[in-house]
Amino acid sequence: MAVYSAAVVVERASKFYGRPNKPDFKPVLKDLDMVVERGIIYGLLGPSGCGKTTLLSCIVGRRKLDSGNIYVLGGRPGEKGSGVPGPRVGYMPQDIALVGEFTVRDAIYYFGRIYGMEQKKMVERFEFLRTLLELPSGGRLIKTLSGGQQRRVSLAAALVHEPELLILDEPTVGLDPVLRERIWDFLAECARGGASVIITTHYIDETKQAHKIGLLRDGQLLAEDSPEELLRKFDCDTLEDAFLKLALLQHDMPPRRRPTLTSSSPDVIPNSAPGVDNLYHSRDDFPTITSSTDVLTKKEKSPKDSKRLSQSRYKAVFIKSIQQFSRHPGGLIFSILFPIIQVVAFFSAVGHDPRDLHLAVVNDEASFSPYGLAICRNSSLQPATQNFKDDTCDVYMLSCWFLEEMEKRKLYPTPYNTSEEAKTAVATGRLYGAIRFSRNFSYALGRRVAEGEVEDDIVDDSSVNVWLDMTNHQISNFIKTQLHKTYESFTRRTMIACGRHENLIQIPVHFQKPVYGKSEPQITSFMAPGILITIIFFLSAVVTSTLMITDRLEGVWERSAVAGVKPREMLNVHITLQSVVILLQTVEMMALAFAGYGIPSEGSKLVCGILLFLQGICGMCYGFLLSVYCSSHTMSFFVATGSFYPMILLCGILWPIEGMSTGLRYIALTLPFTIPSKSLRDVTEKGASITEPSVYHGFLVTIAWIVITLALIYLRLRLKKT
Numbered sequence: 001m002a003v004y005s006a007a008v009v010v011e012r013a014s015k016f017y018g019r020p021n022k023p024d025f026k027p028v029l030k031d032l033d034m035v036v037e038r039g040i041i042y043g044l045l046g047p048s049g050c051g052k053t054t055l056l057s058c059i060v061g062r063r064k065l066d067s068g069n070i071y072v073l074g075g076r077p078g079e080k081g082s083g084v085p086g087p088r089v090g091y092m093p094q095d096i097a098l099v100g101e102f103t104v105r106d107a108i109y110y111f112g113r114i115y116g117m118e119q120k121k122m123v124e125r126f127e128f129l130r131t132l133l134e135l136p137s138g139g140r141l142i143k144t145l146s147g148g149q150q151r152r153v154s155l156a157a158a159l160v161h162e163p164e165l166l167i168l169d170e171p172t173v174g175l176d177p178v179l180r181e182r183i184w185d186f187l188a189e190c191a192r193g194g195a196s197v198i199i200t201t202h203y204i205d206e207t208k209q210a211h212k213i214g215l216l217r218d219g220q221l222l223a224e225d226s227p228e229e230l231l232r233k234f235d236c237d238t239l240e241d242a243f244l245k246l247a248l249l250q251h252d253m254p255p256r257r258r259p260t261l262t263s264s265s266p267d268v269i270p271n272s273a274p275g276v277d278n279l280y281h282s283r284d285d286f287p288t289i290t291s292s293t294d295v296l297t298k299k300e301k302s303p304k305d306s307k308r309l310s311q312s313r314y315k316a317v318f319i320k321s322i323q324q325f326s327r328h329p330g331g332l333i334f335s336i337l338f339p340i341i342q343v344v345a346f347f348s349a350v351g352h353d354p355r356d357l358h359l360a361v362v363n364d365e366a367s368f369s370p371y372g373l374a375i376c377r378n379s380s381l382q383p384a385t386q387n388f389k390d391d392t393c394d395v396y397m398l399s400c401w402f403l404e405e406m407e408k409r410k411l412y413p414t415p416y417n418t419s420e421e422a423k424t425a426v427a428t429g430r431l432y433g434a435i436r437f438s439r440n441f442s443y444a445l446g447r448r449v450a451e452g453e454v455e456d457d458i459v460d461d462s463s464v465n466v467w468l469d470m471t472n473h474q475i476s477n478f479i480k481t482q483l484h485k486t487y488e489s490f491t492r493r494t495m496i497a498c499g500r501h502e503n504l505i506q507i508p509v510h511f512q513k514p515v516y517g518k519s520e521p522q523i524t525s526f527m528a529p530g531i532l533i534t535i536i537f538f539l540s541a542v543v544t545s546t547l548m549i550t551d552r553l554e555g556v557w558e559r560s561a562v563a564g565v566k567p568r569e570m571l572n573v574h575i576t577l578q579s580v581v582i583l584l585q586t587v588e589m590m591a592l593a594f595a596g597y598g599i600p601s602e603g604s605k606l607v608c609g610i611l612l613f614l615q616g617i618c619g620m621c622y623g624f625l626l627s628v629y630c631s632s633h634t635m636s637f638f639v640a641t642g643s644f645y646p647m648i649l650l651c652g653i654l655w656p657i658e659g660m661s662t663g664l665r666y667i668a669l670t671l672p673f674t675i676p677s678k679s680l681r682d683v684t685e686k687g688a689s690i691t692e693p694s695v696y697h698g699f700l701v702t703i704a705w706i707v708i709t710l711a712l713i714y715l716r717l718r719l720k721k722t
């Protein structure tokens, strides 16, 4: 008779969800005891929602009990040196928990690599399991398989490394009876080989083949015995009837104190099925069993082994991430093409002067001339200055010159007869504004310039009256600016024609050569640094949060963790790969902005690149933060959108922060884009170096955001109740 220690011991386990005294409080496991000896199949039966999955996830160390103890393969799950997580356990969760972009073969190899299997062995096992479980062809993608096929691949992934303990949550759901039978036969063979199997199922009938059955209801084990003993004890023909009887009895019974346990042979059970039920140990013997470390010490790994396993896990997660990324067209497009599309969209759409702007023009001066409005179209008919004698200059039809200068600035006149008609055209939205010249415009202007002191009506007549549609801020400002420039060139032309100093009647404010930048400021140069920063931050945040939440929701993260992958390893791989993507994004965006669209590059491009790269890393950390605090994609998108908008609105690229209230300005300055955008602009436009406060402040803010988000993530992961 082979002698085995218990594989799993659960002692007075209690677990609840929610918070006590709150409506969401839900006790799931209630003072539950359970023993799974080595070399047996343990069938865990119970209705939906009775706590089977919760119990299994506590056994594999993914959830913590609120009270009680669990010992698996001689140690506590999750503790250093215990068998769980790690290759000694094969875990098939209820959800498929496989990456959709995996092929069937990839899925099996992924877990094989995590368990440190040799390539040759993995190939052999894959072929064996493919035949056993009738798996689809190795090259099929998981996401294209039916539910039943996915389930079989998931089972194969749990079996690939021939573990000592198999924990299978409903592996046979949806499978045809022949295949179910074959799986049970295989599990029986594993048990004969010394492995222990815990299996949950809804098919009570199939658990006849288990060595021991635990009947779970409302978080309590109603009974734990061999199928034969259960039938005998409850005098039933079927396990369903036995379960029904127990369920009816449950309310009348005091809490179960292991009615089936005997005090004989506490530590030993035979490795063959029939005698298993007679040899359970007493509850009092749990500590003896569980404190036994012989199983552990035998399997203790050398540092060399640990290193090899860790490398193998890194390799597995690395290959997984590459496969996930490369086979996901959306992810590829989002990461590589989106920065290009967004930069091109920005430079194509922003900063260009509005075109085809038509203004209604009422030119009474021309209308009342002998040639009517046609006078402005015919240069031979429009003598603008006449009789230049001594100090006087007789000017004529200057409105035509004004209109000519206006057209040069892309403001096109549409003639109207009266001011009322012109204003109606603006009011109905057909035109952007209306302009009126008085009948005596040139005469009045000539007198105003020559005499200085003139009557009010001469001042009125020499003025150009403009009515604008001011609802479009950008366009109305553009028209105003262009009309001012029109006035400048018009008066210059007139003064030259009259032989006066060209600047005689210019506004007496002179803008000299700018200290920084160009005389004609480019809005694109101003906005580009902020836009590049928001793009790289946003993309990294969204990609990271989406990948992390997908892995978590699909159960891949949890399953990998049970297989032995450490959170640190997962994160390191993600950070490495994401950093490469961010680097690529930085290079492509900078190439487009500097070489393609010629934004100024007065300072060091390396400094620009490093700041952009760090902003990408900051976005990635923000994405991590979203993924750990948000339970779903929807939630993460809500928070992402809700936070990105204020960040963009307050960062000063849409409106200067100098226009904000003092309190808001301080808030804006703490956001991740505000100061870094200015730093980047100072480098590109002013050529500022990293030693200047305006530049290194941007770096400090970015690094502070990285550190704070990482700290919040760490806090959340530490405090999270599992």
Ligand SMILES: Nc1ncnc2c1ncn2[C@@H]1O[C@H](COP(=O)(O)OP(=O)(O)OP(=O)(O)O)[C@@H](O)[C@H]1O
Binding pocket: 017, 018, 026, 028, 046, 047, 048, 049, 050, 051, 052, 053, 054, 055, 094
């Ligand atoms: N994360 C959670 N938060 C709150 N309640 C939960 C959570 N997970 C499970 N529950 C609840 O705990 C109870 C037990 O769930 P569990 O998944 O363990 O049941 P189960 O026996 O595996 O059911 P099934 O056979 O349908 O899978 C259910 O009522 C479930 O709604």
